[in-house]
Amino acid sequence: MKLVAGIDAGTQSIKVVVYDPQSRQLVASASAALELISGEDGSREQEAAWWVDAVRSCFSRIDPALRGQVAALAVSGQQHGFVPVDADGNVLAPAKLWCDTSTSAECGEIMDAVGGVARCIELAGNPILAGYTASKLPWTRKHRPEVYAQLAKILLPHDYLNFWLTGEYFCEYGDASGTGWLDVRTRTWSKELLRATDPQRDLGACLPPLVDAGATFPIAAAIADELGLPREAVVAAGGGDNMMAAFGTGAVVPGKLSMSLGTSGTLFAYSDTPVVDPAGAWAAFCSSSGGWLPLICTMNCTVATESIARLFGFSTREGDARIAASEPGAAGLTFLPFLNGERTPDLPLGKGVLAGMDMHNLGEANLYRAAMEGATYSLKYGFDAFVAGGMRFDAIVLTGGGANSAAWRQMVADIFNLPVEVPKQGEGAAFGAALQALWALGHAQGDATPVADVVAAHLGTDPALGAQPDASRHAAYAKAYRRFLDHLSAVRPLYAA
Structure with missing residues (x-):
């Protein structure tokens, strides 16, 4: 063996x-x-x-x-x-x-x-x-x-x-x-x-x-x-x-959209040809499987939720209870989670902004939800660029630490209005590296099996962890997302490089 x-x-x-x-x-x-x-x-x-x-x-x-x-x-x-x-x-x-x-x-x-x-x-x-x-x-x-x-x-x-x-x-x-x-x-x-x-x-x-x-x-x-x-x-x-997570989520063939909810947030998809945007709306990277990997990266993802959880003295493992105790839109709170500056949207000197506070919504459940929503809206901002560039997807394959949260999986499905799938192997990048090693070992030994076939043979999704979008929640998030974009437009001049 x-x-x-x-x-x-x-x-x-x-x-x-x-x-x-x-x-x-x-x-x-x-x-x-x-x-x-x-x-x-x-x-x-x-x-x-x-x-x-x-x-x-x-x-x-x-x-x-x-x-x-x-x-x-x-x-x-x-x-x-x-x-x-x-x-x-x-x-x-x-x-x-x-x-x-x-x-x-x-x-x-x-x-x-x-x-x-x-x-x-x-x-x-x-x-x-x-x-x-x-x-x-x-x-x-x-x-x-x-x-x-x-x-x-x-x-x-x-x-x-x-x-x-x-x-x-x-x-x-x-x-x-x-x-x-x-x-x-x-x-x-x-x-x-x-x-x-x-x-x-x-x-x-x-x-x-x-x-x-x-x-x-x-x-x-x-x-x-x-x-x-x-x-x-x-x-x-x-x-x-990100390239190894593409192996770990099956994004080694066209049509699959992978999302990683880690310290940073990423969206990426495989292409057989270079996918370059003249305005630089996404990263036109190469893949590590012989093709290309157009990619969106945000610099603040689980950083945002972890920061709010730490502020209130609870673990993100307990975060789903806070999401359950609040409603889509966080009762009017909007969080621009640019705690490390930001790449998508391109605000390297950006800072975190919390807006919409009043006497009724300023509690830990709404703040935690606003952080999760804000991190997800930043990814939606990048997704919109993909769609504007002509890319189309049928589902999102989710990986990274944030994918362990049932509430976050459902939020992604509702905000993007797409089904969410989760691989059986949760460590997308580490498992992807193991699959890359497996394929390269066979390649070195004369096995001509294409990389996509090797990945498909070893990758599966866990139906119990999937999520389907809900129309009413999607409408509520769409309204809150427009509010996020309005606040983003307002603060851009403050943090221009």
Whole structure:
């Protein structure tokens, strides 16, 4: 029996799952929490060593007999981060993360250097948005010049963990899309955007080589021994967390819309061709399965509900009771949950706004509902862009921590007026990484089964967790959503970059 493992390196934790392809069962899982370094300037950072320590901790809690049967593993990593590494492979500074908005000014500087937003989209398919890796380089040059002087390799979080596992530098197209430098149409680094980021230095020489989705690499013997894995195990290319969640939700064929309710919120769907919006209404990313993955990302999702729950001293596990004690529209409360700035809508300097308070609606149930609604309305704002661009969907496949809430699943169905499906395997990104490892292992062994067939064979939904939209609630949410859009229009000038 051969097992596969998936590692999900998220913002809040590292998760490891071990999957048995024969029995179609997860046979082990473990997680370890991560800290976050936050600054008032919008900086959000983590030490790369924390990820490594957490991976070690997770594997140490998995039965050695199972670890010894792992034939392949893959990493799902939070996108857009920047891990600066010197010529000897040493990390030079804390990694700036996807939710770091301290480099917002540098986004504009890079785009101005190539001729503006439209030219940037023409060159790469995407603008340089807050949090994208590209903006972190000029910020580092300005604020950490000693780090920039020693910089030899530019790695994403996923790339760094792969380097630790294999001793080799490589990057795959899906995760590379989130740097802002990859021309998603041609799947090549844009030399013009690299020059715009730093005209005095060849940043291309610092980037790892790009590899295909089916690539595999031998695990370093010392790391295999340390983790209790076979020395013959291989490390698949893996990918960004959204790309791996696409495997874990079945978004490797056209027509499926996946939604992840995690620290960030995302909407994504597979395409056989590049899907670029001239105005940059969505991220025109590559997939990690050979195609493309148009994607909407919000920077505040479960962050919003967790913040309100913490304020009132209860756990989000108790949140559904608060939703049940309130009505759609939160009795007139509107929450713009831009606690980390925001990418969709594009307000990197945005702040959270609570509006519509009166003597009757200011209670914890309405506030918690307003936070959940606000996070969902931000995703609806992005969904509207997809629809305006001609995309059509029959259902939403839901994953992420928020998908554990029956109230949130129903809210999504009601707001989007679409049925909601939930995969049997709840850890979408970690499970998706395991499926990517399974497919890549077969690919390396000469199995020509298409990736979509491999995913379909191992993915199922749980009917008990699905939700159907309710017409009356949809009407109530539609009214509250219009109110959300009105307040968004009102505050845009206050938080313009």
